[in-house]
Amino acid sequence: MGDQVSERSRVCIGLLGASLDAGAGVARWSKWRPTVALFQHENLLIDRMELLYQPRFSKLAEVVIEDIRRVSPETEVRGHLIEFEDPWDFESVFEALHTFARDYDFDPDREDYLMHITTGTHVAQICMFLLTESRHFPAELIQTAPPRRNDRGGAGRFELINLDLSKYDRLATRFHQERREGVSFLKGGIETRNEDFNRLIERVERVAIASTAPILLTGPTGAGKTQLARRIYELKRNRRQVSGGFVEVNCATLRGDMAMSTLFGHRKGAFSGAVGDRPGLLMAADGGLLFLDEIGELGLDEQAMLLRALESGVFLPVGSDKEAESNFQLIAGTNRALGERVRDGKFREDLMARVNLWTFELPGLKARTEDIEPNLRYELDRYTDRNGVRVTFNKEARDGFLSFATSHEAQWRGNFRDLNAAITRMATLAEGARITIDVVEEEINRLRAAWQAPEQLDAGGTLLASILGTEAAANLDRFDRVQLADVLLACQQAPSLSEAGRRLFSISRTQKKSTNDADRLRKYLARFDLTWQDIK
Numbered sequence: 079m080g081d082q083v084s085e086r087s088r089v090c091i092g093l094l095g096a097s098l099d100a101g102a103g104v105a106r107w108s109k110w111r112p113t114v115a116l117f118q119h120e121n122l123l124i125d126r127m128e129l130l131y132q133p134r135f136s137k138l139a140e141v142v143i144e145d146i147r148r149v150s151p152e153t154e155v156r157g158h159l160i161e162f163e164d165p166w167d168f169e170s171v172f173e174a175l176h177t178f179a180r181d182y183d184f185d186p187d188r189e190d191y192l193m194h195i196t197t198g199t200h201v202a203q204i205c206m207f208l209l210t211e212s213r214h215f216p217a218e219l220i221q222t223a224p225p226r227r228n229d230r231g232g233a234g235r236f237e238l239i240n241l242d243l244s245k246y247d248r249l250a251t252r253f254h255q256e257r258r259e260g261v262s263f264l265k266g267g268i269e270t271r272n273e274d275f276n277r278l279i280e281r282v283e284r285v286a287i288a289s290t291a292p293i294l295l296t297g298p299t300g301a302g303k304t305q306l307a308r309r310i311y312e313l314k315r316n317r318r319q320v321s322g323g324f325v326e327v328n329c330a331t332l333r334g335d336m337a338m339s340t341l342f343g344h345r346k347g348a349f350s351g352a353v354g355d356r357p358g359l360l361m362a363a364d365g366g367l368l369f370l371d372e373i374g375e376l377g378l379d380e381q382a383m384l385l386r387a388l389e390s391g392v393f394l395p396v397g398s399d400k401e402a403e404s405n406f407q408l409i410a411g412t413n414r415a416l417g418e419r420v421r422d423g424k425f426r427e428d429l430m431a432r433v434n435l436w437t438f439e440l441p442g443l444k445a446r447t448e449d450i451e452p453n454l455r456y457e458l459d460r461y462t463d464r465n466g467v468r469v470t471f472n473k474e475a476r477d478g479f480l481s482f483a484t485s486h487e488a489q490w491r492g493n494f495r496d497l498n499a500a501i502t503r504m505a506t507l508a509e510g511a512r513i514t515i516d517v518v519e520e521e522i523n524r525l526r527a528a529w530q531a532p533e534q535l536d537a538g539g540t541l542l543a544s545i546l547g548t549e550a551a552a553n554l555d556r557f558d559r560v561q562l563a564d565v566l567l568a569c570q571q572a573p574s575l576s577e578a579g580r581r582l583f584s585i586s587r588t589q590k591k592s593t594n595d596a597d598r599l600r601k602y603l604a605r606f607d608l609t610w611q612d613i614k
Contacts, residue, residue, distance in 0.1 A: 086188060086189060086190055087125040087126065087188065087189045087190070088123060088124050088125050088126075088189070088190050088191075088192065089124070089125065089126045089127075089128065089189050089190070089191050089192070090116060090124045090126070090127050090128070090191075090192040090193075090194055090220065091128045091130070091191065091192070091193050091194065091215065091217065092113055092116070092127070092128070092129060092130065092193070092194030092196075092197060093130045093131070093160075093194075093197050093198040093202055093206070094113065094129055094130065094131035094132075094135055094138065094139055094142060094197065094198075095111075095112060095113060095196070095197030095198060096132075096135055096138070098111060098112050098113075098196070098197055099111045099112065099113045099114070099138065099142050099197060100138060101141075102141075106141075106145075110224040110225060110232070110234055111142070111145075112194070112196045112197055112222045112224075112234070113129065113142055113146070113194070113197060114142060114145045114146055114149065115222060115233045115234050116194065116220075116222060116236070117146050117149045117150035117153060118149055118150075118232075118233035119233050119236060122236060124150070124153055124192070125152075125153060125154065126153065126154045126155075126156065127146060127153055127154070127155045127156065128156050128158060128182075129142065129143060129146075129155060129156065129157050129158065130158050130160045130175075130178065131157065131158070131159065131160065132159070132160060132161060132162070132165075133159055133161065136159075139157055143155045143157055158178065160174050160175070160178060161174060162174045165198070165199045165201065165202060166199055166201050167201070168201050168204075168205070171199075171201050171202050171205050172205045172208075172209075175202070175205050175206060175209055176205075176209060176214065179209055179214040179215050180214070184216055184318055186216045186318065187321065190218075191215065191216055191217035191218070192217055192218055192219070192220040192238070193206055193210045193215050193217040193218070193219050193220065194220050194221075194222070195207055195210075195219055195220070195221055196221055196222045196223075207219065213317055213318070213319070214317075216318060218238050218239060219238070219239035220236055220237070220238055220239070221236065221237050221239060222234055222235065222236045222237075223235045223236075223237075264279050264282060264283055264286075264306065264309045264310065264313060269452050270446070270449045270452060270453075271448040271449055271452065272441075272445075272446040272448055272449050274441070275440075275441060275446055275449065278438055278439075278440075281438070282306070282310070282438055283313070285436050286310045286313055286314060287313070287314070287317065287319070289436065290319075290407050291407075291435045291436060292388065292407070292408040292409070292410060292432060292433045292435060292436070293310070293407075293408070293409045293410070293435075293436045293437075293438070294373075294409075294410045294411075294412070294416075294433050294434055294435075294436065294437040294438070295307060295409060295410070295411045295412075295437075295438055295440060296411075296412055296413070296416075296437060296438070296439045296440070297413065297439055297440030297441065297442065298413050298442045298493055299413050299492065299493065299495075300442075300443075300492045300493030300494050300495035300496065301413075301440040301441065301442055301443075301493050301494065302440055302493075302494055303371065303411040303440060304326065304369070304371060304411065306440065307324075307326070307367075307369040307371075307409045307411065308324060308326075308369070310367070310409060311324040311366070311367040311369075312324075314367070314407075320365060320366050320367060320407070321365040321366070322363060322364050322365030322366025322367070322406070323362065323363065323366045323367075324363075324366060324367050324369065325359050325362045325363040325366065325367070325368050325369070325406075326368075326369040326370075326371065327340070327341075327359055327369075327370060327371070328371045328372055329370055329371065329372045329373055329374075329375040329376045330371075330372045330375040332375070332376070332377075332380070335396075337376070337377060337380050338379065338380055338383070338396050339356060339358065339396050340358065340359060341358055341359050341360055341380060341383070341384070342358045342360055342383055342387075342393050342394070342395050342396065342402075343355070343356045343357045343358025343360070343361055343395040343396070343402065344356050344358070344395055344396035344397050344398075345395055345396070345397040345398045346397075356395075358395060358402075360387055360393060360402075360404045360406060361402060361404050363404065363406040364403075364404040364405055364406060365405060365406070366406060366407075367406065367407045367408075367409060368406045368407070368408050368409070369408075369409045369410075369411065370384075370408065370409075370410050370411070371410075371411040371412075372411065372412055372413070372414075373410040373411065373412055373416075373433070374412045374414040374416050374419050374424075374425055378424075378426065381425065381426045381429050382426065382429075384429065385426065385428060385429045385432060387404065388408060388429075388432050388433075389432070391403055391404065391405055408433065410433050416430055416434075417430070442490065442493045443490040443493040443494055443496070443497060444488075444489065444490045444493075447483070447484040447488075448484075450480065450483045450484055450497065451480055453494065453497060454476075454479075454480070454483075454497075454501065457497065457498055457501040457502075458470070458501060458505065460498075461501065461502060461505045465505075467511055468511060469505040469508050469511045469512070469513060470511065470512060470513065471512075471513045471518075472512055472513070472514055472515070474514075474515045474589055475513045475514050475515045475517065475518045476513075477589070478515050478518045478519070478522075478585065478586055478589060479504075479518045479521070479522070481585060482518075482522050482525075482585060483497075487526070488525070489529040491529060496525070500521055500525060503521055503524070503557075504517050504518065504521050507520070515586055515589070518586070519583060519585075519586045520561070522585075523561050523564055523565065523582065524557065524560060524561045526564060527560035527561050527563060527564035528560050530560075530564070541563060541566050541567060541570070542554070542559065542562065542563050542566065545566060545608070545612060545613060546606070546608075558606075562606060565582060565599075565602065565603075566613060568581050568582050569599075569610070569613045569614075570613060570614070574596075575596045575599060575600065575610045576595060576596040578595075578599055579595025579596045579597075579598060579599040580595050582595070582599060583595050583598060583599075
């Protein structure tokens with residue numbers, strides 16, 4: 079039995095023309111009124127009219143709506159009040175139309191839209207054009223013209239305009255500010271300063287809006303691939319380019335037979351334990367966006383099925399003899415060199431070619447040190463949102479942390495995960511919601527210890543056990559263990575308590591008017607019931 083094709087509705091959106099649409103009495107029917115004339119064309123059927131008008135023209139709107147119903151009884155007419163004080167003020171007109179477009183419940187899967195741009199001031203017509211070009215109104219333009227002189231009272235002419243955006247580059251520059259807002263949205267509102275990263279995000283924004291092809295995000299773990307994928311989805315959803323959800327999965331967690339079932343679904347009884355049908359993630363992403371992080375970890379069988387789904391939109395659930403369909407956009411993420419996996423036979427070359435159309439490499443935090451300061455503010459704001467407490471740095475602490483964070487000493491191996499963890503710890507330990515230099519120094523020492531080479535960490539663990547005892551060392555939190563190990567190592571390598579303190583507090587001591595490094599170190603050791611003599 080063949081698929082039934084649903085009948086689509088045609089909806090027209092237009093602005094009431096205070097002059098062109100005006101008319102009273104029987105004489106109005108001998109006048110060409112563009113909004114009414116739209117419904118007098120036998121070859122232009124409109125199922126619904128959304129008529130926008132200002133409150134001061136309400137009586138005229140009632141007349142026009144009633145006349146539309148007379149000439150086209152099958153058309154549903156809806157009136158919408160729209161307010162702007164000055165119809166020649168670009169900002170107020172644009173804002174009013176933009177608000178209507180944002181709030182209107184478009185359904186492009188079932189309806190086709192026309193934007194009537196004949197009525198209203200030239201400012202209103204320009205605004206309607208731009209909002210249609212930008213897809214805020216997902217419509218074709220329709221322009222009408224009066225009848226020729228010998229056809230008084232006729233419907234006149236109409237023309238449908240399917241915008242070719244490549245011809246309107248100059249007009250598109252009017253949307254520069256909105257593009258900037260889109261780029262800022264992809265960056266989470268963070269005013270990043272790294273020029274290369276900003277150019278990359280601008281390119282991602284263009285591609286995300288203009289294309290439904292797969293996107294490949296590469297870069298080290300913690301560089302922000304998942305967050306960027308989610309924001310791409312939200313950007314497309316805000317522009318009504320997707321109707322489905324955002325579905326994500328880390329392919330490194332998919333193992334064995336369950337990998338195929340998780341992605342493509344299965345039918346009841348397909349294997350032991352399959353007590354019911356499962357739709358799978360590809361079906362869950364229908365109409366939306368599927369983010370496959372660490373795509374290089376997928377097995378070859380799953381890769382083959384995914385390739386088919388990308389090329390044809392169909393796939394075969396496990397245990398089914400009937401194909402399933404899903405229309406989704408793929409974003410793939412990886413911290414591996416997929417080209418090397420292709421050469422090793424672990425990743426399909428044809429799938430690589432399919433997902434490699436748009437590839438964007440996200441740099442690690444170490445390559446973006448100028449962005450640490452704005453991200454510092456961002457992470458503190460996130461902490462406030464999560465915990466309801468606004469935490470701030472004092473100036474000395476902030477300068478001290480940024481000096482270390484942007485130095486060559488800071489490795490940021492976990493990238494933004496490391497930064498987020500560091501700020502979370504400092505905010506949690508801040509007394510009175512104020513991060514002090516002591517809290518910063520403690521965190522810097524912890525980060526230094528965490529970034530030591532494995533052999534250094536092993537040596538630190540041995541040192542802890544030799545001084546504290548094996549049981550006491552094992553009962554320390556990892557947070558304290560790595561930091562204390564670094565402190566003990568510095569103490570053993572220094573000839574005196576004062577010298578050890580100078581080495582451990584080499585940065586913060588330069589920012590103090592008076593220093594007592596030995597006393598600071600002595601108090602720290604006392605937290606673990608240790609003295610200088612115990613260490614030496």
